[in-house]
Amino acid sequence: MIFFFGTRAAKIKERRLNRTTCPHCSTRDSFTVSTFGNYFHFFWIPIIPLFKKHVAECSHCRKSYAYSQFTPDMRHSLEVENRNNPAKRPIWQGCGCLVITVLFTIVMSLSLYGVYLRSNGEELFEADGDSRKVLLKEDMEKRTTLLHRERDSLSFALKSCIEFDIVSGLDTENIGYFTKKLDDKLLVLLKIRNIDEIKAHYRKDIVDVIEDCIDEIDLNNTIGELYIGVEGKWNMVLIKTPTDADLGGRFADENKLLPFYGPEEFPANTEGSNTDDAPEK
Numbered sequence: 001m002i003f004f005f006g007t008r009a010a011k012i013k014e015r016r017l018n019r020t021t022c023p024h025c026s027t028r029d030s031f032t033v034s035t036f037g038n039y040f041h042f043f044w045i046p047i048i049p050l051f052k053k054h055v056a057e058c059s060h061c062r063k064s065y066a067y068s069q070f071t072p073d074m075r076h077s078l079e080v081e082n083r084n085n086p087a088k089r090p091i092w093q094g095c096g097c098l099v100i101t102v103l104f105t106i107v108m109s110l111s112l113y114g115v116y117l118r119s120n121g122e123e124l125f126e127a128d129g130d131s132r133k134v135l136l137k138e139d140m141e142k143r144t145t146l147l148h149r150e151r152d153s154l155s156f157a158l159k160s161c162i163e164f165d166i167v168s169g170l171d172t173e174n175i176g177y178f179t180k181k182l183d184d185k186l187l188v189l190l191k192i193r194n195i196d197e198i199k200a201h202y203r204k205d206i207v208d209v210i211e212d213c214i215d216e217i218d219l220n221n222t223i224g225e226l227y228i229g230v231e232g233k234w235n236m237v238l239i240k241t242p243t244d245a246d247l248g249g250r251f252a253d254e255n256k257l258l259p260f261y262g263p264e265e266f267p268a269n270t271e272g273s274n275t276d277d278a279p280e281k
């Protein structure tokens with residue numbers, strides 16, 4: 001019966017046993033000792049090296065002796081041989097350990113990678129499958145206090161308005177700005193970390209300043225719809241869109257900004273497709 005795992009033996013070395021006499025035929029120095037390395041195998045792959053076994057055979061009478069049957073001079077001769085010419089195991093007898101270690105490492109890496117992918121997937125899943133939330137999140141991360149006069153001309157103008165109009169001691173240098181134009185729609189996102197310097201019911205003045213400012217800048221009336229989102233230290237505090245508003249100054253629902261990116265069923269292509277032409281369902 002064949003077992004898929006168990007122990008096997010492989011001959012490692014053959015050596016002569018000097019200064020010995022065969023107890024059976026009394027021939028001198030007629031012994032050859034074969035050393036076998038036993039190992040544990042799984043599907044014939046050597047996994048763990050086990051004990052060694054020595055068998056001596058007389059070349060004259062062909063009688064073989066297990067180690068337990070060795071005479072004292074045979075044992076002594078073997079000891080001398082082990083010192084001078086040791087029987088070393090070939091490296092393959094332990095290779096299964098290496099193979100298992102490598103396989104284990106690969107499996108662990110793959111499963112960790114799987115967990116990583118799944119956690120990323122959950123992040124997207126949290127966005128309800130509404131790709132507009134991802135777009136808004138990305139745009140919120142683009143708000144910056146370091147504005148370039150030409151490159152961020154709109155944000156730059158807005159910053160000037162706010163610095164001019166808001167004189168309540170707000171640290172206007174630390175306000176983050178982001179503006180984005182999509183067809184005739186304009187998204188304005190602000191991050192005001194120290195908004196608590198303004199009392200909640202005065203905060204909506206910031207939205208008025210932004211609206212007036214955009215009005216002033218937009219001489220050719222290219223902006224039809226204005227979407228404003230002002231975030232405080234922790235959350236959105238002010239939202240104003242053409243159809244909705246949260247102007248209490250403490251908490252605003254940022255989902256109200258999503259129509260900027262297009263209708264829910266047909267997420268807008270931010271590269272400039274005309275979302276107004278999206279077919280009605």
Ligand SMILES: [Zn+2]
Pocket residue numbers: 022023024025026027030058059060061062063
């Ligand atoms: Zn013999």
